[in-house]
Amino acid sequence: MFSLARVFAIAHKEVLHLRRDRLTGGMIAGIPIIMTLLFGYAINQDVRHLRAAFLDLANTSGSRALVMDAQATQVVDIVARAKSDADMLAMLRRGDISVGIFIPPDFERRLADKTEPVAQLMVDGGDPIVLSAARGLMDLRIGIDKRDAAQQVHTFALRAFYNPERRSVVFIVPGLTGVILTLTMVLFTAIAIVRERERGNLELLITTPVQSLELMVGKILPYILIGYIQVSIILALGVWLFNVPVKGSLWDFYLAVGFFVTSTLTLGLMISTFAASQFQAFQMTFMTFLPQLLLSGYMFPFEGMPKAAQWIAEVFPLTHFLRIVRGIILRGAELGEMWHHMWPLAVFFAVMMSLAVLRFRKRLD
Amino acid sequence: MAEPAVTTHGLTRRFGNLTAVDHVDLTIPKACVYGFLGPNGSGKSTTIRMFCGLLKPTEGHAEVLGLRVPEDAEKLRTRIGYMTQRFSLYEDLSVVENLDFLDRVYRLPRSSRKSRIDNQLERFHLDDRRDQLAGTMSGGQKQRLALACATLHSPELLFLDEPTSAVDPESRREFWEFLFEMVDQGTTILVSTHFMDEAERCHQLAILDEGRLVAEGAPDTLKDNLGATVVEVAGDDSRAIHRRLMTLDAVYSASQLGTRLHVLVDPGVSAPEELIDAELKRAGLPATIRRVSPNLEDVFVMATLD
The missing domain is CATH 3.30.70.100 (Alpha-Beta Plaits)
Known part of the structure; x- marks a missing residue:
């Protein structure tokens, strides 16, 4: 006989578990709050403030007005004035800018001709969202309507670099290496120490002469190798199945992966010093994974997020790794040009490792 | 008289409102089997954990082999051995792999590693189990492996927390023979138990109840008095x-x-x-x-x- 009383007894017991398990209890409220804030506030498909540079070879009042007009749309933020063609391309390759505004010497003639675009937008085509934002700029009106609105000629010609066919898979696969590693690396290490605690191994281990740092480093070493295996699988699939071009040096790429994997692994170690059970380690891993996935610029454009969300995202290893990996794989950048994205990974590693070692006590109380 | 293996003064440990160990004064002499007798919850495990430096005393202090715990616990690590109440070796590692891991962690000389491990396997009758996964062994075999691991680095002082609670009587007898062998070689052994017949075998006995030391002495003396x-x-x-x-x-x-x-x-x-x-x-x-x-x-x- 089906007994409602038994059902209630079980339900009541479940509520008791939830009340004792503060983490799950916290997630009941925490996840909807965090997700709503992230989706509603931080994630903004309406891209603004793309970093841009311009190269004005015409240097007339009209060309200067065009740059001002572009700035006024707020779609781009002019952050630099390029000295030359090569200079602008280098900025684009390093990832310093996403958009370059090129104004040719014959700007005024083109303006008068009304038959061809007056200037060119050079865009990092590796990022589909940047590409579509730039497309919105193509028909920017100049000054006080010198041109007929009905005209079919764009103000800007659009030139997408690094992904001329504009295939989104090219953009997704390199970033996917970082996203997958962020999940697996954190999960593996988070569980590694907690499992010893759960199975009772830790009580024996901490009565041996092993030092906290030795334990931490020993725990992450095998996973660095696993990280390399995973990255190689993803990249190989990307190249063979999806024709993702590898523009830069594989050595640079693998060196960057090393930085990224070690820093991400320390996040797992940190979690393992907090979690009491493997299940808690799972929960915490997903709680750190979701914000990284959503804020790193993988799923949604970084430039669209409010400043506060960008600052938070700057802490995540994934944010920096995405910039590095897109730079190397898609734009052929050299690791030397990417140093400003490498040191945040090193800092993250040092801070997390120190915290994990300090938090891990060779005691049971 | 030689320096004692362990001395405590007013050793106390509380967990919230519960006083697990309550002002215990003890002197444990060297080269004997010293027993902690008491029911579950009498504070035996907590006391042993404090001796190993795993728990910090709330009050009082303890000296193990002349070193204060937990402050100097790291210096003690190579001199003590600890067999936990619950089987704490890696169940998904084989017998040899477990021994090899601990041998490396204790940084014992590499040149003699193989002979040392073979020696332990033979001594604790595990030679025919070398490659068996620890998790698949019987209670008695697991316990012999745990003892082999705890004594691999030849500790001066061995803590055994209810070592025979999951073991049949035959294995218990054999286990105690191992203990007496070690004491003959100069090792001090502190063993906790709730079995009276095991307590009988100890040279010295401390009876614990609700965290307090209620009696101490040799079993015969305790009975006579x-x-x-x-x-x-x-x-x-x-x-x-x-x-x-x-x-x-x-x-x-x-x-x-x-x-x-x-x-x-x-x-x-x-x-x-x-x-x-x-x-x-x-x-x-x-x-x-x-x-x-x-x-x-x-x-x-x-x-x-x-």
Whole structure:
């Protein structure tokens, strides 16, 4: 006989578990709050403030007005004035800018001709969202309507670099290496120490002469190798199945992966010093994974997020790794040009490792 | 007299409101088997964990091999061995892999690693289990492996926390032979147990109850100085006999041991058998009554009387 009383007894017991398990209890409220804030506030498909540079070879009042007009749309933020063609391309390759505004010497003639675009937008085509934002700029009106609105000629010609066919898979696969590693690396290490605690191994281990740092480093070493295996699988699939071009040096790429994997692994170690059970380690891993996935610029454009969300995202290893990996794989950048994205990974590693070692006590109380 | 292996002064450990270990003063001499006897929750494990530096005393202090714990616990690591109550080796590693791992963690000389491990395998009768996963072994085999691992680095002092609770009597006997062998070689062994027959084998014994040290000494001394006469009563209705005898002022306690009652009587009573016999006859409860020599159970009951 089906007994409602038994059902209630079980339900009541479940509520008791939830009340004792503060983490799950916290997630009941925490996840909807965090997700709503992230989706509603931080994630903004309406891209603004793309970093841009311009190269004005015409240097007339009209060309200067065009740059001002572009700035006024707020779609781009002019952050630099390029000295030359090569200079602008280098900025684009390093990832310093996403958009370059090129104004040719014959700007005024083109303006008068009304038959061809007056200037060119050079865009990092590796990022589909940047590409579509730039497309919105193509028909920017100049000054006080010198041109007929009905005209079919764009103000800007659009030139997408690094992904001329504009295939989104090219953009997704390199970033996917970082996203997958962020999940697996954190999960593996988070569980590694907690499992010893759960199975009772830790009580024996901490009565041996092993030092906290030795334990931490020993725990992450095998996973660095696993990280390399995973990255190689993803990249190989990307190249063979999806024709993702590898523009830069594989050595640079693998060196960057090393930085990224070690820093991400320390996040797992940190979690393992907090979690009491493997299940808690799972929960915490997903709680750190979701914000990284959503804020790193993988799923949604970084430039669209409010400043506060960008600052938070700057802490995540994934944010920096995405910039590095897109730079190397898609734009052929050299690791030397990417140093400003490498040191945040090193800092993250040092801070997390120190915290994990300090938090891990060779005691049971 | 040689320096003791362990000394404690007012050693106390609280977990919230619960006092697990309550002002314990102990001196554990070297080269003997020293037993902690007490029921579950009497503070045996907590005390051993404090000795290993795994828990910090709330009050008082403990010195192990002349070093303060937990402050100097790291210096102790290579000199002590610890066998946890719960099997704490890696169940998904083989016997040899477990030994090899600990051998490396203790940084024992690499050149003699193989012979050292082979030696342990032979000594603890595990040679035919070399490649078996630890998790698939029987209770007795696991316990021998745990002991092999705890003694791999030849510690001066060995802590064994209820080592035989999951083991059959035959394996327990064998296990104690290992312990005496080690003591002969100069090792000090501290073993906790709730088995009276194991406690009998210890050279020295500390009886713990609710965190307090209630009696200490050699088993024979403890029995000789019981402070009560023991009378064994066997009758048909032992529950009624028990109730009746507890009404006598001279009876300290009556506890069931198998089918018989062990009755502890005030030693001032000159003829305790007659006293009990007369009382039971009055109550119409037939029983056979004889005086027996005290055992450790009686010592424990006396020591924990309110």
